[in-house]
Amino acid sequence: MLEVRNLCKSFGGLQVTRDISFALEPGERRVILGPNGAGKTTLFNLLVGTLTPSSGDILLDGRSVRGLSVAARARAGLSRSYQKNNLFEALSIRENLLLAAAAGHGKADTILRDSFRDGAVRETVAQVAEQVALTSMLDLPVRSASYGARRQLEVGLALATRPQILLMDEPTSGVGPTMIEGFHRLLHSLPRELTVLIIEHDMDLAFDVADRITVLNFGEVVFEGTPEETHGNKVVRDIYLGDWQADA
Amino acid sequence: MFRQTLPRTLVLLVTLAGLALYAILGGFFARELVVSIAILAILAVSLDVVAGFGGMVSLAHGAMMGLAAYTYAILSVKLGWPLLPSAILGVGASAVFGTLIGWITGRTTGIFFIMATLAFGQMAYTVFFKWRWLGGDDGMGGIKRFDLGWAGIDLDDSLIFALFALALLAMVYAAAAWVLRSAFGRTLSGIHSNEDRMRALGVNTVLHRARALGFSALLAGVAGILAAQHVLYISPELLVWTVSGEVLIVVILGGLGTLIGPLVGAVIFVLLKDAISDYTDHWHIVIGLLLIATVLAGGRGIYGQIEHWLSRRISSPPEPEEAGDA
Amino acid sequence: MDSGFWILQFLNAVQFSMLLFLLSIGLTVIFGLLHFVNLAHGALYMLGAYIGISVAAASSSFWVALIVAPLIVALIGAALYITLIDRLRDAGPMNQVLVTFGLIFVFLDLVRIGWGDVALGLSAPEALSGTSRILGVQYPSYRLFVIILGLAVMAGLWITLSRTRIGAMIRASVENGDMAAALGINVGRLFFIVFCVGCVLAGLAGVVAAPVASATTGMGISILIPTLIVVVIGGLGSLQGAIAGSLIVGFIETFGAVLVPGFAAIVTYVLLAAVLVARPQGLLPARGGEQ
Numbered sequence: 001m002l003e004v005r006n007l008c009k010s011f012g013g014l015q016v017t018r019d020i021s022f023a024l025e026p027g028e029r030r031v032i033l034g035p036n037g038a039g040k041t042t043l044f045n046l047l048v049g050t051l052t053p054s055s056g057d058i059l060l061d062g063r064s065v066r067g068l069s070v071a072a073r074a075r076a077g078l079s080r081s082y083q084k085n086n087l088f089e090a091l092s093i094r095e096n097l098l099l100a101a102a103a104g105h106g107k108a109d110t111i112l113r114d115s116f117r118d119g120a121v122r123e124t125v126a127q128v129a130e131q132v133a134l135t136s137m138l139d140l141p142v143r144s145a146s147y148g149a150r151r152q153l154e155v156g157l158a159l160a161t162r163p164q165i166l167l168m169d170e171p172t173s174g175v176g177p178t179m180i181e182g183f184h185r186l187l188h189s190l191p192r193e194l195t196v197l198i199i200e201h202d203m204d205l206a207f208d209v210a211d212r213i214t215v216l217n218f219g220e221v222v223f224e225g226t227p228e229e230t231h232g233n234k235v236v237r238d239i240y241l242g243d244w245q246a247d248a
Numbered sequence: 249m250f251r252q253t254l255p256r257t258l259v260l261l262v263t264l265a266g267l268a269l270y271a272i273l274g275g276f277f278a279r280e281l282v283v284s285i286a287i288l289a290i291l292a293v294s295l296d297v298v299a300g301f302g303g304m305v306s307l308a309h310g311a312m313m314g315l316a317a318y319t320y321a322i323l324s325v326k327l328g329w330p331l332l333p334s335a336i337l338g339v340g341a342s343a344v345f346g347t348l349i350g351w352i353t354g355r356t357t358g359i360f361f362i363m364a365t366l367a368f369g370q371m372a373y374t375v376f377f378k379w380r381w382l383g384g385d386d387g388m389g390g391i392k393r394f395d396l397g398w399a400g401i402d403l404d405d406s407l408i409f410a411l412f413a414l415a416l417l418a419m420v421y422a423a424a425a426w427v428l429r430s431a432f433g434r435t436l437s438g439i440h441s442n443e444d445r446m447r448a449l450g451v452n453t454v455l456h457r458a459r460a461l462g463f464s465a466l467l468a469g470v471a472g473i474l475a476a477q478h479v480l481y482i483s484p485e486l487l488v489w490t491v492s493g494e495v496l497i498v499v500i501l502g503g504l505g506t507l508i509g510p511l512v513g514a515v516i517f518v519l520l521k522d523a524i525s526d527y528t529d530h531w532h533i534v535i536g537l538l539l540i541a542t543v544l545a546g547g548r549g550i551y552g553q554i555e556h557w558l559s560r561r562i563s564s565p566p567e568p569e570e571a572g573d574a
Numbered sequence: 575m576d577s578g579f580w581i582l583q584f585l586n587a588v589q590f591s592m593l594l595f596l597l598s599i600g601l602t603v604i605f606g607l608l609h610f611v612n613l614a615h616g617a618l619y620m621l622g623a624y625i626g627i628s629v630a631a632a633s634s635s636f637w638v639a640l641i642v643a644p645l646i647v648a649l650i651g652a653a654l655y656i657t658l659i660d661r662l663r664d665a666g667p668m669n670q671v672l673v674t675f676g677l678i679f680v681f682l683d684l685v686r687i688g689w690g691d692v693a694l695g696l697s698a699p700e701a702l703s704g705t706s707r708i709l710g711v712q713y714p715s716y717r718l719f720v721i722i723l724g725l726a727v728m729a730g731l732w733i734t735l736s737r738t739r740i741g742a743m744i745r746a747s748v749e750n751g752d753m754a755a756a757l758g759i760n761v762g763r764l765f766f767i768v769f770c771v772g773c774v775l776a777g778l779a780g781v782v783a784a785p786v787a788s789a790t791t792g793m794g795i796s797i798l799i800p801t802l803i804v805v806v807i808g809g810l811g812s813l814q815g816a817i818a819g820s821l822i823v824g825f826i827e828t829f830g831a832v833l834v835p836g837f838a839a840i841v842t843y844v845l846l847a848a849v850l851v852a853r854p855q856g857l858l859p860a861r862g863g864e865q
Binding site: 048069072074080087089100107112113114115 | 452
């Protein structure tokens with residue numbers, strides 16, 4: 001579904017991404033783990049398209065997307081959520097989702113019809129609102145919504161385009177313990193047709209949700225395996241010395 | 249997000265009816281004023297589409313109007329082409345100009361956009377000012393109004409022409425409202441609210457903004473045809489930056505992002521200018537101070553402020569349509 | 575066209591570049607610090623010219639006007655800053671732009687009221703009214719003076735920005751205003767100083783330009799647009815950008831008028847369009863854009 005081949009990125013003399021390669025199967029849940037400074041964010045931005053690689057390739061469904069803009073990749077089925085909420089602040093939650101759904105249905109351009117009244121678009125909004133537990137808050141202006149609701153909307157926007165693959169940048173960032181449970185449930189409830197890649201440094205989420213884990217350090221892949229394998233690996237333990245719970 | 253609310257519709261109908269009545273009952277000079285109002289109102293509405301809903305504050309709308317007027321004049325007067333096709337091509341030329349500017353500035357932010365539109369508008373002015381074949385700064389005369397004799401309408405009659413101008417204004421407003429309520433308009437408001445996110449959702453924002461500016465320029469072009477047919481003469485003065493500046497002031501004064509506010513603003517502006525011109529020649533100080541005062545008072549403009557007060561007094565759930573936020 | 579002609583054009587291009595530099599450096603650093611474009615900058619230039627003419631008439635000395643007029647313009651600028659612009663700092667850059675745009679209109683008519691509609695001239699001072707020999711040609715001494723003055727200001731600003739503490743504070747605040755404030759730099763006062771210096775330079779440019787181009791009510795806008803183009807091409811917030819942009823636009827305008835007289839009017843705009851498409855942040859912006 002998503003394949004990364006020998007991806008490298010340098011900023012001037014500083015090489016931040018070193019020869020990273022991995023591949024995701026359709027429907028897989030992959031978590032990218034790594035300490036701060038490991039290059040997770042840079043990798044994320046390379047996948048999403050806000051940075052261009054120095055060398056290497058990125059393939060979506062077998063097609064290279066390396067030369068595609070952020071918007072073009074999104075149209076190709078790649079959706080992303082932001083670590084810091086990036087919403088349409090001036091609008092209501094419903095309008096936020098409508099915009100995303102309309103874009104996903106390819107109905108964002110026409111002057112002939114109102115996308116907000118389109119049946120298919122509204123249907124998608126209802127479904128996504130259900131998924132992210134926002135159904136009762138749809139008419140709330142985003143400005144008035146709680147942080148938790150905004151965080152859910154953040155994921156909702158990414159889902160509303162009905163993507164093939166969802167990239168999430170530290171989705172539990174800033175979310176309190178009561179909400180984290182909700183997030184675990186949300187991630188488990190995502191349809192299996194959707195491939196999910198999550199950048200995280202929260203180990204609990206990684207072990208709970210991931211099918212496979214890729215561990216980065218200093219810009220390169222140091223380990224890749226199932227959660228159990230990762231848990232038992234010495235290199236990974238060394239990197240995270242002190243952060244581990246004995247009963248994880 | 250744009251909403252054609254009932255109050256807005258009422259204000260639109262009342263204003264148009266009032267202007268029509270004024271034209272019918274008033275004399276020649278009243279009709280002249282009505283046409284001037286219609287031209288300025290069309291420009292203001294067209295600018296609000298991109299400035300109020302797309303965040304693209306343009307200082308080139310006067311130039312767009314002038315470009316359409318000149319194209320119409322070149323084709324119909326210099327080349328002798330039939331009037332309606334010439335007018336359509338004139339409006340089209342303005343649309344192309346707008347789309348190009350929108351595309352060129354697509355990757356820049358608001359302040360760069362203003363500067364670029366000021367520059368390109370001035371460029372258009374300079375081109376027409378220096379082009380001797382078009383009369384240079386003496387301008388060009390011999391322009392004709394549409395021949396609607398087959399429908400029994402004589403546009404050379406001042407009353408008929410004034411009503412014709414109001415009809416065009418109504419059509420321009422309707423077109424603007426339609427597009428703003430369409431998927432295209434929704435996306436434009438989305439880009440205004442958060443362009444980065446729109447890109448991440450798969451929208452080609454540069455193209456979208458270029459198209460929006462092209463549509464806005466198309467509407468401004470209608471004002472250009474009207475202006476040319478009004479005085480049957482055009483000059484580069486149509487493209488001077490102060491004209492674009494006045495359109496922007498009218499939009500801010502009337503109410504950025506309300507669509508009807510700029511229309512009302514144009515009425516007030518023209519009537520005010522006419523009243524003040526009896527006392528002084530120095531109209532620019534007045535409008536400069538009006539703009540500054542409007543911004544200092546919160547920037548909502550007359551109609552925007554009224555809507556704001558009304559929505560607070562009614563104190564029902566807050567309207568989710570703060571489209572014009574800077 | 576002999577080589578003498580080209581040397582003359584070269585000198586004219588440099589002279590025009592100097593004028594553009596005096597204006598654009600103020601505009602670009604003001605943007606870099608305060609994050610708004612002072613559209614009234616051209617109006618301040620116009621005021622400098624008109625006030626310079628009046629001071630020169632009152633004192634019968636060009637040199638007195640050269641010193642006093644820019645200071646008066648700075649006072650006007652300071653008054654504007656305190657009453658209007660500072661108040662709108664929190665209202666966002668768009669509101670500041672709109673207000674300065676309104677000021678253009680106000681100043682336009684104020685100048686018409688104060689000095690009338692007719693173009694006014696200012697004679698170059700006696701000492702500079704002849705020609706000098708430079709690079710093998712006879713060149714008007716006054717224009718040479720403009721070049722030297724421009725270069726002197728350029729050098730002065732360069733030294734100030736790169737060698738002095740206040741220069742370091744300015745550069746720091748342009749790059750990261752929040753961080754600079756956190757380090758204890760009084761950013762508000764810095765803004766005010768920079769704004770006033772920008773006004774002084776605009777006024778100076780006006781006085782200096784008057785003997786060459788005469789003072790008209792349209793001069794504000796007619797110089798504002800090339801100045802904006804300089805700032806966009808050169809990149810916002812940096813001295814190097816202002817220098818590079820001024821030279822590029824100055825040379826293209828001057829040689830364009832000579833080489834392609836029919837298209838001279840649009841050559842600069844084509845360049846502007848090219849920069850906006852290919853490198854919208856400009857050639858040498860203060861904050862180098864990533865990617």
